[in-house]
Amino acid sequence: MATVLTLAGDGIGPEIMAQAINVLKRVNETFDLGLTLEEGLIGGVAIDATGEPLPEETLTRARAADAVLLGAVGGPKWDAIERSKRPERGLLKIRSALGLFANLRVAKLYPQLANASSIKPEIIKGLDLLIVRELTGGIYFGEPRGIRTLENGEQQGYNTMVYSTSEIERIGKVAFELAQTRTAASGNPARVCSVDKANVLEVTELWKQTITKMQQADYSDVALSHMYADNACMQLIRDPKQFDVMVTGNMFGDILSDEAAMLTGSIGMLPSASLDEAGKGMYEPCHGSAPDIAGQDKANPLATILSVAMMLRYTFKQEAAAQAIEQAVSDVLDDGLRTPDILDKTEAGLTQVGCQQMGEAVLAKL
Numbered sequence: 001m002a003t004v005l006t007l008a009g010d011g012i013g014p015e016i017m018a019q020a021i022n023v024l025k026r027v028n029e030t031f032d033l034g035l036t037l038e039e040g041l042i043g044g045v046a047i048d049a050t051g052e053p054l055p056e057e058t059l060t061r062a063r064a065a066d067a068v069l070l071g072a073v074g075g076p077k078w079d080a081i082e083r084s085k086r087p088e089r090g091l092l093k094i095r096s097a098l099g100l101f102a103n104l105r106v107a108k109l110y111p112q113l114a115n116a117s118s119i120k121p122e123i124i125k126g127l128d129l130l131i132v133r134e135l136t137g138g139i140y141f142g143e144p145r146g147i148r149t150l151e152n153g154e155q156q157g158y159n160t161m162v163y164s165t166s167e168i169e170r171i172g173k174v175a176f177e178l179a180q181t182r183t184a185a186s187g188n189p190a191r192v193c194s195v196d197k198a199n200v201l202e203v204t205e206l207w208k209q210t211i212t213k214m215q216q217a218d219y220s221d222v223a224l225s226h227m228y229a230d231n232a233c234m235q236l237i238r239d240p241k242q243f244d245v246m247v248t249g250n251m252f253g254d255i256l257s258d259e260a261a262m263l264t265g266s267i268g269m270l271p272s273a274s275l276d277e278a279g280k281g282m283y284e285p286c287h288g289s290a291p292d293i294a295g296q297d298k299a300n301p302l303a304t305i306l307s308v309a310m311m312l313r314y315t316f317k318q319e320a321a322a323q324a325i326e327q328a329v330s331d332v333l334d335d336g337l338r339t340p341d342i343l344d345k346t347e348a349g350l351t352q353v354g355c356q357q358m359g360e361a362v363l364a365k366l
């Protein structure tokens with residue numbers, strides 16, 4: 001029997017997770033998936049309970065589980081703690097310890113939300129792009145790192161951006177193969193855009209060379225382009241539909257995926273999958289713990305609910321159940337239900353709802 005470990009975390013985490021769990025339990029029954037759900041601690045709540053942002057017990061259970069569903073971590077309460085013990089370190093540690101190097105972030109525009117975006121509707125209409133972000137390397141994990149005192153008494157912060165050929169190759173493979181899968185489904189030509197800063201950083205010069213060699217050797221059916229990260233930021237706003245799959249390192253992927261999220265109206269809509277080499281994964285919304293609205297029933301649970309759909313698709317190969325959830329989300333948007341983050345106040349026929357009501361509406365469609 002397969003197990004899903006749920007880690008609600010901090011801030012709005014518990015609220016959005018409660019709705020996502022209801023959805024998961026429902027499809028578990030209707031599609032007879034045979035999944036067992038467990039709960040565990042990560043982030044600030046784990047610090048409060050155990051002193052560690054990622055307790056050993058959570059890691060052991062995450063290793064044993066077939067998939068992990070995560071809410072969000074962090075908040076002002078834990079900002080003053082020593083750096084290595086902060087909630088975010090728990091998240092980085094679980095990604096690294098489980099070997100979840102491939103982070104897939106899909107920015108897909110629900111046509112119902114075209115007006116909720118700050119970008120003109122014609123620019124984003126039909127948008128469906130996938131950012132493949134390397135998640136366990138690069139400047140997030142490179143050594144040496146720290147804050148040191150120089151001889152003149154001044155302090156200096158430093159980090160190291162590193163990528164080895166094998167790290168670049170394994171994320172490149174994911175991107176090229178997903179481009180091939182997407183073209184099979186959409187009929188559009190397979191395209192990968194690799195984002196780097198090869199004009200300045202040697203580490204991304206190697207990135208660019210490696211991705212280029214891979215395309216020439218194994219993926220000649222995929223059209224490959226390269227773009228500098230700064231230009232990619234600009235192009236995402238100017239003409240996002242020029243992209244299909246974007247592949248990039250940890251930090252550029254962090255930045256570009258927030259930007260891509262806003263094209264779709266709200267970061268509250270963006271799910272993600274973080275996969276290891278065997279396809280085992282952790283699934284989480286791209287947004288954070290939003291402490292400013294925590295506990296007020298204002299959060300958008302849809303990114304977490306859509307993360308459940310990704311989990312069913314990628315780890316459990318249950319495409320029908322995944323699509324049922326995505327359809328239910330689309331249906332509630334058709335009905336005009338909107339959490340505050342996706343509410344366009346100028347549009348007629350919309351109803352503002354809270355986190356719980358949104359989750360219940362999705363459930364009612366399943």
Ligand code: IPM
Pocket residue numbers: 088091092254286288
């Ligand atoms: C994300 C987040 C995390 C990251 C933080 C919370 C450590 O911004 O998942 O995009 O930078 O990876």
Ligand code: MG
Pocket residue numbers: 254255258286
């Ligand atoms: Mg981020």
